[in-house]
Amino acid sequence: MIRVILTDIEGTTSSISFVHEVLFPYAREHMGEFVRDWRHEDPAVGEQLDRVAEVSGCDRDDIDDLVRTLEQWIDEDRKETSLKTLQGMLWEQGYQHGAFDGHVYPDAAEYLRFWHDRGLRLYVYSSGSVKAQKLIFGFSSEGDLTPFFSGYFDTNVGGKKESASYRTIIDKLGVEPETVLFLSDVDAELEAAEAAGLKTCWLVREGDLPDTDHRPVARDFREVDALLQRH
Numbered sequence: 001m002i003r004v005i006l007t008d009i010e011g012t013t014s015s016i017s018f019v020h021e022v023l024f025p026y027a028r029e030h031m032g033e034f035v036r037d038w039r040h041e042d043p044a045v046g047e048q049l050d051r052v053a054e055v056s057g058c059d060r061d062d063i064d065d066l067v068r069t070l071e072q073w074i075d076e077d078r079k080e081t082s083l084k085t086l087q088g089m090l091w092e093q094g095y096q097h098g099a100f101d102g103h104v105y106p107d108a109a110e111y112l113r114f115w116h117d118r119g120l121r122l123y124v125y126s127s128g129s130v131k132a133q134k135l136i137f138g139f140s141s142e143g144d145l146t147p148f149f150s151g152y153f154d155t156n157v158g159g160k161k162e163s164a165s166y167r168t169i170i171d172k173l174g175v176e177p178e179t180v181l182f183l184s185d186v187d188a189e190l191e192a193a194e195a196a197g198l199k200t201c202w203l204v205r206e207g208d209l210p211d212t213d214h215r216p217v218a219r220d221f222r223e224v225d226a227l228l229q230r231h
């Protein structure tokens, strides 16, 4: 019996193009100005710059090199926790100034509400920081969806392709792994979750459906709900 839904964001609740064509370009454009303005003002920014220097090997005092590294990581879609944390901080300005709304598919919004009202517990697990997760759902094209979520996980629990991360989440939730349904568009993430004992469903929003019979596949959240009815 599924009692908890754990969902990815990019490619699952929200379009890949919104992340890659709106959020990442905004972060690319504003990162330099943001870290230069805030590195001495906000200790949290300084702390993330410490981590960027540590991971990249850049000189901590060379702000130009740190900014170049962050820009390169954005171009490479690196899932570094420090980059993701800084992105979340600067996207807040974009949402608040109305530069964009968070894209959420209408079917995702509809079923998140429906599952919440039916008593399922909903959680997010994304490479985007917890702050970025709350922003995309709080300022979403479908309204404020944050009341439907019981909690949020980011790469501070570990990478999404590592099964240990899912074990950590299960421990924190205090539930049996087979009562959790993990939704994602990435095969390697689903495999890692399955290795930890979670149930999974592969979201394929666009293109051909994969030829697989070892896990359910869904085009949208309405099809996920049909799967839930069978559990």
Ligand SMILES: CSCCC(=O)C(=O)COP(=O)(O)O
Pocket: 008, 009, 010, 011, 019, 023, 079, 084, 125, 126, 127, 128, 129, 132, 133, 136, 160
């Ligand atoms: C939280 S919105 C920004 C998404 C993001 O930065 C990202 O890297 C997408 O990761 P996901 O794990 O949601 O596919």
Ligand SMILES: [Mg+2]
Pocket: 008, 009, 010, 011, 012, 184, 185, 186
């Ligand atoms: Mg994804």
